Amino acid sequence: MQTVVLAAGEGTRMRPLTASRPKPMVPVADRPLVAHTIDAAVDAGASHLVLVVGYEADAVRSYFGDHYRGVPVTFAVQTEQRGTADAVRVAAAELDDGPFVVLNGDALYDTPSLTRLYESGPAVGSYRVDNPSSYGVLVTDGDGSDGGGIRVTGVIEKPAEPPSNLINTGAYHFPSEAQAWLDVGESERGELELTDVLERTCDAFDVRAIPFERWLDVGRPWELLAANEWKLDELSPRVDGTVADDAVLEGPVVVEAGARVRSGVVIEGPALIREHATVGPNAYVRGATVVGEEAKVGHAVEVKNSILMEGATVGHLSYVGDSVLGRDVNFGAGTKVANLRHDGADVKLTVKGERVATGRRKLGVVVGDGVKTGINASLNAGVVLSEGSHVAPGEVVTRDR
Template sequence: MQTLILAAGQGTRMRPLTERWPKPMLPVAGRPLVAHTAAAAVQAGASRLVFVVGYEAEAVRARFGTEFEGVPVDYAVQDVQRGTADAVRVGAAELDDGPFAVLNGDNLYDPESLADLFDRGPSVGSYRVANPSAYGVLDVTEGRVTDVVEKPETPPSEVINTGAYVFPAAAREWLDVESSDRGERELTDVLGRVCRERTVTAVTLDRWLDVGRPWELLAANEWKLGECSRRIQGEVHEDADLRGGVVVESGATVDSGVVIEGPALVQDGATVGPNAYVRGATLLGPETTVGHAVEVKNSVLMRGATVGHLSYVGDSILGRDVNFGAGTTVANLRHDEAPVTCEVKGERVSTGRRKFGVVCGDDVKTGIDTSLNAGVSLAAGATTAPNETVVDSVTRD
């Protein structure tokens, strides 16, 4: 099955992590987010991949080249963001004749479900959620999709559209649809026409995750790190204690007195300790530093991030080259134990997580003994003063 992977979005809901780095390339268990989408497609039987890219085109090309896991790769560039139907129209120009699959490049799918989707086309991946109003909702009758409604106030069902499709070849002729109220050409409008002219099967996905906001990047790492098998290749001091599914890559260093409880991945060039404590589903990216007596719990540290000695980081995401001064402490729990909220596009939104810390864009620097409140986000390049307490997010227009 030839497969389009949509990876041209700007990722505005993922800011500040995407202020200086493309969303498809954000790290999940040591690979770019979009690589997991591509890997699931290949395992499901994709015969060819076409990445539809935008401003991040060169970063994606450099990572994937002309072949991925034995499958040929091509690219199509969407210069102007005009919606998902327009992205598919651009990508379809690179395809051969015949049916084709479309996957959102910021979603995680289980390969077995995608294989079922590929086999039963025309088809749409479906998933049942508690709050369907936030998604495109499918109207399904006896397993057949009859309509899709975008973010309805009164959903026709709890079954949502997962951004995974198999279209018949004829759908290419319907991609030049009229713009929506947002000025974008929506793929759901094309799906609606396919539903009217073909039998479209709703294929239930066993596992699926839309990675659109920072806390969902944590969830993605929890999923994929949980699939990693223990592997110790780097330099580990004899007094270190590595428990469970821990991966220490070649070139990484784990010093004396360190305790790491898996699932955890310590990538090439990372250094941990001495006497540090790493636990939960934690990714320590390339060239990261976790200093003396630091505790890191269920977090993502991207390339070059440093957490100085005597600091605590919990349920947080630190962008590239972030530097936490000694004694920096992250709060990750509200006193009333309600879900932590986080700012997304200027609005406070519930993360749905009882524990959630901070989100730091690239190059954030904190002074010694900084305290960061639960749900705070710091824009790329933001700084704090020694002993500063930050209770409100620092954003950019």
């Protein structure tokens, strides 16, 4: 099945982590986010991949090349981000006649559910959530008792009064005819929306909602933590690097080639220690944690449920919890991250200039590439540090920088 993967967006809601890289290339466990999407697509039956690229397109091109896992890859460039229908219209020049699947490159899909989407007729992936008013909600006819899935008649974007809790996952199986329906008008948001193509498909075909057992839209920094929690749970323990005799590895822990786990370290998985990373001595790593390539966790440091990207360093006697650290971040010795509000409420984080409830009781900091903290710095829960910013020794940071 020919498959279009949308990977052109800037990822402004994921800033500062996307200040110098496209959101689909943000790392999740051992590979970029979009690679998890594409791996699921290949496993489900993708025979030709068309990747729509735009912002920082070369990063996507260089990772996937012209073949990925034996499947041909072509690229279509969306020079202006005008919406999802426009992205697929750009990709249509690379498609043959016949049905096609469209997937969001910044979402995780479980492979069995995605396989059912590929093997169906015209369809849309669906998922049930507690807060459907934040999503596109599917309008349906019937209960799916005929065994073919619930019939979809339309979609309503972010309704104040949702007709159901069944939402659109951004995964579509379109008939060949839909290639001629991609020239749509602007929506109220000023974008060319693929949901308009879905509406027309519903008018002409019997479109079914394929229930997804698991799905995650990875649009904001704390959802990146959730994505890592998902994918690290799939790890099989493996040690290809060097582990000291008195280090303790518990649960699913992967130590990649060239990585070094030094004396006195305790790692409670799921955890991934990437190539040429160093942990310890006497460090404690727990929860769903990734220590990225060439990253360093120093003496007596505790890291819990966090992501340290390539080249990040956490100096000795520091604590990092439920946080995301960008490339080449350097936390000075004694830097402490708070990850819990004293009132027990959900931690809020700034997204596109607005403080947003994350739904997470525990959340530390989000730190852009190249940030440096001085010794004994303290960072409050929900603080965002922009790319390249500095924190003075002993400083207590309670607001974004």
